[in-house]
């Protein structure tokens with residue numbers, strides 16, 4: 001019965017065993033996973049838009065080929081995560097519907113515009129850099145399919161982070177105008193990158209249960225601090241000015257101190273009023289509608305196969 005199943009589930013979680021799709025799991029565990037994983041998938045897919053904006057304008061053939069590959073990887077991550085979420089009994093079309101009707105969120109960062117080529121560098125470096133810090137931690141998440149998806153995705157993300165940093169490095173060591181572009185892109189993407197880790201732990205609605213169930217392994221604030229600590233020395237290598245005047249090494253804590261995030265901006269963006277929210281969803285809906293003929297063809301093929309096998 002359920003009580004026994006619960007004991008078995010708790011034992012697996014305590015012993016660091018993975019929960020697999022056919023295993024019993026509490027309803028709220030399943031629900032919380034569907035919420036987080038589907039939003040993660042949506043983020044990968046919506047995240048193609050700001051970078052896709054620069055594919056046709058990449059400065060060289062090499063940059064274009066690299067960016068194209070990177071954006072395709074993001075599509076792959078989205079599909080991989082949708083598949084992992086489907087193992088929990090939620091269909092892809094239900095998830096897409098939730099995204100398009102704003103019931104499901106996606107990462108706030110993708111609601112900011114990409115104004116210059118340097119933004120492509122800043123996204124690879126900072127946004128994918130932040131995503132890796134979060135996703136490395138999620139490699140140890142308790143749900144098997146999610147954990148395995150993270151292992152594979154992190155390998156690709158590290159290439160993305162390096163391609164971004166290489167763009168930033170070239171610009172930061174280039175002409176004064178190029179260096180200024182790099183500085184400006186970093187300044188604009190710094191705070192939204194810190195927001196990717198979510199609200200402070202004290203304001204995080206889901207963290208308590210997610211940590212107990214080992215869906216999340218490290219807290220929003222701990223991961224954010226890790227990202228700051230690893231990124232500040234990279235800013236120094238680039239020779240750029242710090243994006244936050246309050247960044248300062250704290251010997252006692254053994255971490256960098258930094259300024260406070262503008263939480264009002266954060267909540268505006270996650271609740272639909274960021275600079276590009278409307279544009280991102282509109283584009284997604286249009287692309288989805290244009291793809292209807294593919295889904296139609298799949299359905300027709302399935303019917304045909306069923307008729308054949310019934311003969």
Ligand code: ACO
Pocket residue numbers: 035036039040041043044047105106107108109127128131134195196197198199203204205206207210216220270
């Ligand atoms: N952007 C959009 N929404 C956010 C963000 C953000 N940066 N941070 C928090 N939220 C949302 C949560 O989804 C939640 O909303 P919901 O109840 O409608 O689902 C709400 O704000 C409260 O936040 P938390 O209680 O802290 O939520 P949670 O415990 O899920 O932690 C976090 C948020 C850290 C983003 C977590 O969901 C996570 O680790 N997700 C997987 C990683 C991910 O989605 N990465 C996408 C990054 S982009 C990329 O991969 C390229």
